[in-house]
Each structure stands twice: as C-alpha cells, then as structure tokens.
Amino acid sequence: MEEDRRLFWKVLSSEYIHKDTWLTARKESVQMPSGHIIEPYYVLDYPNWVNTIAITKEGKFVFVKQYRHGLRSVNFELCAGMAEKTDPSPMVSAKRELLEETGYGNGTWSQYMVQSANPSTHSNLNYCFLAVGVEKIQEQELEDSEDISVHLLSAQEVKQLLDENKIMQSLMAAPLWKYFYENKL
C-alpha cells in the first residue's frame, strides 16, 4: 500500500562485514522517515528456505529428527532445506530436499505458506509446501554433515507434538497449526 511505502527507511550506506556460504551479514546506516538515523543496522542475507508437510498415501506425516547446533537440541521437524540459486523454483528445491533427506517423493504438491523467520534481520523467505500422497521411492542420500532419521507419524502424534510445544521451529509450527486448523484434525 502507498501508505506503507511512506514508512520505508532510506539506506545511507551498506557494506558486507561477512560473506561466507553459511553467513552473510550487511552493516547499514539507515534513515527513518522522521530523519532519525539508525547505525549500525545489520541484515542477514541467506538464500530462501523451503520446508514441506509431506503426507504418505497411508496418511502418515513424514518427519525428520536431527541435532540443531544453534539451540543445541534435537527436535522433530518437517523436512527442510535451502533453495539453491540454480533451482528453477522453490518447489523444485523442496522436492529435492524431501527426496534426499527422506527418500520420499511423488504425490501432489502445492505451495502452502510463505513466511519469514524474522523480517527485522532476514532478507530471505521460507516457502512451505504441502505434498499429499508421497511414497518412498529411494533410500536417503545424506551429505557428510547430515545425520537425519526419518519418522512416519500419525496425525494424532503430530497434534500431540504441537500441543506439547515440541515443534520448536516456528517456520514449521505455523504451517502445521494451519494444516490442523483447516483440516479440522
């Protein structure tokens, strides 16, 4: 909206203070419409992310479990990953991640939600997909840096994880709560 554009900040200066595969940070000097200058303001540039609510033909939810070093914890998660720059679309990235991390594929895919982990600090988005009727079509193809187990959960088991606050990653909890809302599960 036009009204919203008036709230935008002006970038007075911008420089990369770190640029690496896993962390790219910009340090900026920005000016608010009021004239107030904020400096430094940091923005993190990650590639877009993807994750998928994948449900098998038998109605089981395909979850993964792995250690996450930021939070130093192991939690049930949706299969997730990065959209490579060479991927023609986020859905292609999500299908590849599901296949490599879990061995599941096929099914009917649709985009379900677009989210930001933090619009203050992150310039990227997370694309969530819904894949219904997936089936196991190959073995996992993990990288050396991945130690991922696959778990087929019933709707009731997923609901229990949500109720017990065990889906810690909000980019996964948001679409799952939406799914349970919309499907009256």
Add this chain to the structure above:
Amino acid sequence: MEEDRRLFWKVLSSEYIHKDTWLTARKESVQMPSGHIIEPYYVLDYPNWVNTIAITKEGKFVFVKQYRHGLRSVNFELCAGMAEKTDPSPMVSAKRELLEETGYGNGTWSQYMVQSANPSTHSNLNYCFLAVGVEKIQEQELEDSEDISVHLLSAQEVKQLLDENKIMQSLMAAPLWKYFYENKL
C-alpha cells in the same frame, strides 16, 4: 532423551567474529558423532525475544504495524520485543513491550508458546504470551528508532490476515494459528 544426546556435536573451537548490540555471531569448529568436522559453523546469539497475543475486553486483537528493514516490508504484527537481561522473566518483558508500543496493559496473562526462529543458527528462544482482557492505560512510549501504529482487529479480520498469508513472521503466525485452532474461531 538419552538417544538424542548421542546426536550432539562437540565444539572443537569457538570464537566471536562479531559482538555488538544488534549482532553477535560465533564461528565454531564442530565435530559430529560420525567424526565428521564442520568448519566454519556460525551461531547467532540474540537475547530471548517475546511477543503477545493481546485481546481487549471487547474482544479486539491488539496488532501493530511497522516497517521491517530485513524484508523491506510493512506487515501486521503482534507486539514484540526483546527480553532484557535485567528482566526477571520473559512475561515482564512482554508486558513492558505491550505497554510501551501500544499503551495497553492489565488483563490476564499466560505463557502460550515457546519457539525458535531457527534452531540451526539461533541460540535464543521466543516466548509468546496470551493476554486476555487488556485495556488502554497510557499513551505509546516509543523510542526514536520506533515508528509503530496500533490497530484493533476483530477475530474475523485476524483470520483474514492469516488466510491471506499477511502475517509474515512465523513466530507470530504459529501462535495465532494455534489460538484460532484451539478457540475454534
């Protein structure tokens, strides 16, 4: 779980590459249980965050709107902020943020959800609160860096924002979808 502890990584070395009010980043060398070493691995240390689903005595949801420079967009949001180290609890932080950013207070408060924006990269948590029966008790007290408008929305209007994917921040969308699920709205 004991089984989960076996998945934890060992930190071989750790150093701060950036330490500032708004960005603290650690660069680590970590070893997986398989022996595989990942280096560098970056962890972002932010203070804990808080946000609040605040509902007035008249049943309106207290939302805010502000420009977010990471995503370069203006979106409807729950009132949110940082838990200061000196705050005795996250609930105290959330009450202060709601009062300062919106002028609303009182009501009955409970912790509603604990989430991570990204367990891979973030060591902090976001605490979401539910505050029912809040009322306007003072004017906004904004800092120079804040340009925040307050909006009282009906449940139907919030549901429409959710349906139209206009609550972009997943730390806010997750508890809102949960709330609408649990209250059959």
